[in-house]
Structure formats: structure tokens, C-alpha cells
Amino acid sequence: MESSRKWPFCEQGTEFMKKTRDAVVIIAEAQGDETAPITLELLALAREIQLAQPCKIRFLMVGHGTEATARDLARRTGREVVAVEAETLRDYNTETCLEILQEHLPGLSPRFVLMGQTPRGMDLAPRLAVRLGAGCITGVDALCVEEGELRFSRTAFGGKISLQMAPARSITVVTATPGAFTAPQESVSSQGTVRLVSSARRSARSRTLGIIEAPRQERGLSEADVIVAAGRGIGTRENLALIERLASVFPRSAVAASRPLCDQGWMDYPRQVGLTGATVSPKLYFACGISGAVQHAVGMQGSGFIVAVSRDPHAAIFRIADVCVVDDLEAFIPAFLALCREE
Ligand SMILES: Cc1cc2nc3c(=O)[nH]c(=O)nc-3n(C[C@H](O)[C@H](O)[C@H](O)COP(=O)(O)OP(=O)(O)OC[C@H]3O[C@@H](n4cnc5c(N)ncnc54)[C@H](O)[C@@H]3O)c2cc1C
Known part of the structure; x- marks a missing residue:
């Protein structure tokens, strides 16, 4: 049942919560100019959800220099990719990224928002869920359907127990563990499309002063x-x-x-x-x-x-x-x- 609790940062308000949601929206990640493997693994999870509960699958990519990756993703999946190009994300900033996601997600009617259990996904997912007034299930490594209801699995206590979690709100942010779902391998007939949108949004809450890269893997x-x-x-x-x-x-x-x-x-x-x-x-x-x-x-x-x-x-x-x-x-x-x- 939908909770009547008022979420402190749910800026979209009740209209967003009441809207019909018929899509699984995958937040795509890049690796250089190419699609990060986790994004295609999320497509596998999205398809499993789609089999149980018919819905559309959409990609949303937010960042700086997104066009090349968005084209790669569209070509590999044959689907539409919405790429929000933000000069303000030349250096990653959590708050700016969240504000852009919050602005563009409602237009894509998400029932599920999928992200990788990656440093970026872990940074954004719980915050985004709070802002959208959504549920949040993290570190998912399997999906099953029981009596028509989706059950997301994740491990806890160092892998000793497995938890099954059912989404309880009308929108749920889910992060999937890298390597848990197998990226689809088949070739696609369509080239897919890219919808480029630019954003000048810059959060007033924090400013990124610079990024220092960790030493390369030994x-x-x-x-x-x-x-x-x-x-x-x-x-x-x-x-x-x-x-x-x-x-x-x-x-x-x-x-x-x-x-x-x-x-x-x-x-x-x-x-x-x-x-x-x-x-x-x-x-x-x-x-x-x-x-x-x-x-x-x-x-x-x-x-x-x-x-x-x-x-x-x-x-x-x-x-x-x-x-x-x-x-x-x-x-x-x-x-x-x-x-x-x-x-
Ligand atoms: C966001 C996040 C990211 C993380 N990233 C990583 C990561 O990149 N890499 C990583 O490793 N972990 C990561 N972790 C931590 C991870 O969840 C585990 O806590 C960690 O991997 C446990 O390390 P461990 O197996 O060495 O220790 P433990 O879980 O404590 O396991 C120790 C094992 O040794 C056994 N043992 C004890 N004494 C002996 C003995 N004398 N002889 C033989 N066996 C013995 C125990 O029975 C047990 O099986 C991450 C956690 C989070 C939340």
C-alpha cells in the first residue's frame, strides 16, 4: 500500500506520485566513450522485469561528453537513449547529477529506476529515492516472480544469507551488483536513436573543486x-x-x-x-x-x-x-x- 508519509525532499509532489508509470529507466554509465558493461547487465535485469510486468525500457544518461557513449549504447541496444549533456558535470558532482535526474526522470514515467551497484550508483541511488519519494533496493543479484509479484534478491552478512525484497512503493530505485546479470549478446536490427538534451543546471548545495585519480591498478x-x-x-x-x-x-x-x-x-x-x-x-x-x-x-x-x-x-x-x-x-x-x- 502507498504510504501517506510526506518525504522531506520529495520536490515533485503528489502529482508525480499519482502519474501512470509504465517504464523501467536504466541510468547508463560510460567507460571512456563506450557503454560500461554494467549498463548492458541492467538491460538484462530490465528485460526480466518486463517479462513479468509489461513495460517500456528506456535509457537515461547524464554527464559531460555523453554523446559518443549514448550513440554506442543506442547502436548496441537498438533503443532510444536520452542523453543529458551538462557542462556543469565536467567534474562529477553528486548534487548536480541528482537535480538533473530529478528534472528528467518524471518525463520518462519510471516504475523502476535501475543503476549499477557501482561507486556512482551507490552515491546516487538512496539520495534519488528519497527525493522521488521512492523505495530503494540495493545490491540486487537476482530477480524472481512469485504469485505475479517481483522479488529482488540480495545477500547480507558477508554472503551468508539471501534476502528477498518486494517493491512496496509505486516507484522503486534498484541497484544491481556488477556481474550478477548477463548482458544480452544478440545483434539488434535497429540502430537506435539518441535524444540529446542540454542542461546548465548547477547545484547550489556543493561545488566540486577537482578530482584526483587513484593510482592505477598495480x-x-x-x-x-x-x-x-x-x-x-x-x-x-x-x-x-x-x-x-x-x-x-x-x-x-x-x-x-x-x-x-x-x-x-x-x-x-x-x-x-x-x-x-x-x-x-x-x-x-x-x-x-x-x-x-x-x-x-x-x-x-x-x-x-x-x-x-x-x-x-x-x-x-x-x-x-x-x-x-x-x-x-x-x-x-x-x-x-x-x-x-x-x-
Ligand atoms: C560498498 C562496499 C564495497 C565493498 N568493496 C569491497 C571490495 O572491493 N573488496 C572486498 O574484499 N570487500 C569489499 N567490501 C567488504 C565486504 O562486504 C566484506 O566485508 C569483506 O570482503 C570481508 O572480507 P574478508 O572475507 O576478508 O573477511 P570476513 O568476512 O571476516 O571473512 C574471514 C573469513 O576467514 C575465515 N577464517 C577466520 N580465521 C581463519 C583461519 N585461522 N583459517 C582459515 N579461515 C579463517 C572466516 O571463517 C571467514 O570465512 C565492500 C563492502 C561494501 C559495503
């Missing part, structure tokens, strides 16, 4: 055939030596880590694997003391072969591992190294 990780990754399960900083000794057994190997280790300063951020770190696909990924939270898994699930060592037999990493070792890593790694020496 060459070692992207080039390694074998990655040995340490997680919180290593317990102490001293145990990193065990991980390094394990890595040294393999030629062309590198050491990586889950986010908590980088947050603790035990390893540099360029070695972090996952949603907010590097995406890697070595021939062998050796996960030591890593639970396999979805934010870590999205960065390494494309690896050729996965070996995971964890004390917890129910660790989520075992769902994607080829070899599951339920053991204390302080016992397993020295035993494994001893075997290697014998060999």
Missing part, C-alpha cells in the same frame, strides 16, 4: 597467472608472510587482499580485489581466510580456477570455489608448502 595483479589473496581470516599482520611464501611457490604470481586488510593498512589499496578494488581473472585464485562476500566475489569470480581456504564450512566463497579447503590456514598453508618442497 600491474602485478592484472598480469599475474596466480593470485594468492589474504582475508581477515589471516588474523595477524605477521601471517602475511605465510601468504607471500605460498605465492612464491607459483611462477608469475602476485599477492592480493580483501578490503578489511587494506582498510587496516596491512596491504596497499591497489592490491584490493572486489567491487571497490581491482577486477582480476588469473588462471588460479587462491583465497585464504576470505568469506566470499559478494563485494569481493565480483572482483574475482571470473578467475580460471578458484581454491578457497576457510575455517567456516558455510563460507560463501565455497559456492564459487573449485576446491574448498575447510581448515585453519595456519595449519593448511605450512602443510601445503611442505608438500610442495617434497614434490
Whole structure:
């Protein structure tokens, strides 16, 4: 049932809430001049929604230098892309982006607004939901339909439990985990169209002074055939030596880590694997003391072969591992190294 609660920033007012909404609007992201993979993965999710609840699928792109990406997206999907070109977004600004989305979304009649669970999607989605008076479901990795009702799935508690969430408001902002939905591969017959709109909107709430790019992903990780990754399960900083000794057994190997280790300063951020770190696909990924939270898994699930060592037999990493070792890593790694020496 629609809540009568008045949302503090719902500037569109009740007319917007009453309007008929018949579309899934995908907020497109760019990677250079091309469509970011997550945008096409969102198209797969939109189609699943469309199968259950007939609706239109629309793309909305907001930023600076959007035209080339919008044309790429239209060509790849054969659909219409609305691209809002804003000189004011030469440097990304959350508030300006939100105000532009808020201005253009109502005209596209969204029932669902889809974004990636990416740094940008995570920044915008909850704020946008509040402004639209919408519901917000984040980190979705699957969709199912029960008794005609859509149920979005996401994991919680480091991947140990799966939640199913049903949209309860007439408009819902949804973010999808990168890699969870498979981008459609088929060729399209139409070229699609691009509707370019320009915007001079600049938020008075904040100003971007400049953007400093993070150091590039360490060459070692992207080039390694074998990655040995340490997680919180290593317990102490001293145990990193065990991980390094394990890595040294393999030629062309590198050491990586889950986010908590980088947050603790035990390893540099360029070695972090996952949603907010590097995406890697070595021939062998050796996960030591890593639970396999979805934010870590999205960065390494494309690896050729996965070996995971964890004390917890129910660790989520075992769902994607080829070899599951339920053991204390302080016992397993020295035993494994001893075997290697014998060999
Ligand atoms: C927005 C957002 C972005 C994020 N981005 C990332 C990201 O990019 N990368 C990332 O990694 N995480 C990321 N996270 C964090 C993520 O949700 C998890 O909290 C994190 O991955 C958990 O790290 P872990 O597996 O090392 O630790 P834990 O979840 O604590 O797992 C430790 C594992 O080690 C096992 N263990 C403990 N002791 C031993 C032992 N002696 N021997 C063997 N096993 C043992 C435990 O049973 C457990 O399975 C992000 C989170 C958020 C909210």
C-alpha cells in the first residue's frame, strides 16, 4: 500500500506520485566513450522485469561528453537513449547529477529506476529515492516472480544469507551488483536513436573543486597467472608472510587482499580485489581466510580456477570455489608448502 508519509525532499509532489508509470529507466554509465558493461547487465535485469510486468525500457544518461557513449549504447541496444549533456558535470558532482535526474526522470514515467551497484550508483541511488519519494533496493543479484509479484534478491552478512525484497512503493530505485546479470549478446536490427538534451543546471548545495585519480591498478595483479589473496581470516599482520611464501611457490604470481586488510593498512589499496578494488581473472585464485562476500566475489569470480581456504564450512566463497579447503590456514598453508618442497 502507498504510504501517506510526506518525504522531506520529495520536490515533485503528489502529482508525480499519482502519474501512470509504465517504464523501467536504466541510468547508463560510460567507460571512456563506450557503454560500461554494467549498463548492458541492467538491460538484462530490465528485460526480466518486463517479462513479468509489461513495460517500456528506456535509457537515461547524464554527464559531460555523453554523446559518443549514448550513440554506442543506442547502436548496441537498438533503443532510444536520452542523453543529458551538462557542462556543469565536467567534474562529477553528486548534487548536480541528482537535480538533473530529478528534472528528467518524471518525463520518462519510471516504475523502476535501475543503476549499477557501482561507486556512482551507490552515491546516487538512496539520495534519488528519497527525493522521488521512492523505495530503494540495493545490491540486487537476482530477480524472481512469485504469485505475479517481483522479488529482488540480495545477500547480507558477508554472503551468508539471501534476502528477498518486494517493491512496496509505486516507484522503486534498484541497484544491481556488477556481474550478477548477463548482458544480452544478440545483434539488434535497429540502430537506435539518441535524444540529446542540454542542461546548465548547477547545484547550489556543493561545488566540486577537482578530482584526483587513484593510482592505477598495480600491474602485478592484472598480469599475474596466480593470485594468492589474504582475508581477515589471516588474523595477524605477521601471517602475511605465510601468504607471500605460498605465492612464491607459483611462477608469475602476485599477492592480493580483501578490503578489511587494506582498510587496516596491512596491504596497499591497489592490491584490493572486489567491487571497490581491482577486477582480476588469473588462471588460479587462491583465497585464504576470505568469506566470499559478494563485494569481493565480483572482483574475482571470473578467475580460471578458484581454491578457497576457510575455517567456516558455510563460507560463501565455497559456492564459487573449485576446491574448498575447510581448515585453519595456519595449519593448511605450512602443510601445503611442505608438500610442495617434497614434490
Ligand atoms: C560498498 C562496499 C564495497 C565493498 N568493496 C569491497 C571490495 O572491493 N573488496 C572486498 O574484499 N570487500 C569489499 N567490501 C567488504 C565486504 O562486504 C566484506 O566485508 C569483506 O570482503 C570481508 O572480507 P574478508 O572475507 O576478508 O573477511 P570476513 O568476512 O571476516 O571473512 C574471514 C573469513 O576467514 C575465515 N577464517 C577466520 N580465521 C581463519 C583461519 N585461522 N583459517 C582459515 N579461515 C579463517 C572466516 O571463517 C571467514 O570465512 C565492500 C563492502 C561494501 C559495503
